[in-house]
Amino acid sequence: MYLFQRIEEAVFKKNDARRVIGEFILENRDHLQEYSMDEIAKRTFTSKPTLVRFAKYFDYSGWKEFLYAFTHEVAYHDDTAYHDVDPNFPFVANDDSLEIVGNLVNLKMQSIKDTVSLLAMEDLNRAAEMLQNAENIVIYGTSPNLYYGELFKRNLLTVHKKAFMAKSGETGIISHTLDEHDLAIFISYSGNNPDENPISNVKILKQNGVPIISITSGGQNYLRDYSDLVLNISSKEKLYSKIANFATQESILLILDALFAKLFALDYEANKTKKISNSTVLESKRQATFKDLEEDFK
16 A cells, blocks of 8 residues: 555554644645645644654654655655546546446546556466465455355356455454465555454465465555565555545456456366356346347257
8 A cells, every 4th residue: 555545544544643633744745845844733733742652653763754754755656647537536526428438438547557567477476376386265355255255256267267256254264274275365556454363364375375366556665664575556546535436446347357368268168168157057048139139049
């Protein structure tokens, strides 16, 4: 999770000086270097020692180090920002239907391009091999990520890979049953909150030697520190201040689709046979009035 997202998280979850300072930083992100520590302390009704403690809360040795990291991150995001569309608010109240649809298309296409730029092919190859070698694949995530995981699980089942969703209330039990022959996949934009479900299961999985693939945002987070492999989500959205997860959803779905496609390709002909055979048995009663969609099951 990038620093600006960690600050936003603190603003929403803390009810002390961290909220006030964080709000000031986020509101003045493009001009923060113009303010001295004294000016920021005065404007936030805090003190210079409080600003230092704020920096240390985010693992920086002092305010100068924090300010350097933050301003360079802002510059990076400005250079790689989506063009002509705000990922958090891609449309406004007076946009007509065509403008809304056009902006969403623009946003999703840019999210896909950004995801591809972040996706190292050697990581994708290794992740697919880990899937292929796993006896059981368990997918962890909270809403809405669990819905994307369900789609991925269904695809895995079509090629006879044993895949399961670690649903709320059962994650601990499931995690204790896994070992080094299995595989855990975490889908989490923030990648933090190690004391909360489902990320609280990471310790159990590591103790049992279970390989972990994480699909998460860029920057520093807990999952990155404990995963065997990380696939990067396009991370231009804020955590909370947005209409919906439009860009993130597109990014996650592309990663999962690419991961399944690469797994499929590792044993293409056998997986093709499994997929068609399963469809023939399970979907033979489906009928289509459009000729191009008809299947010949004879």
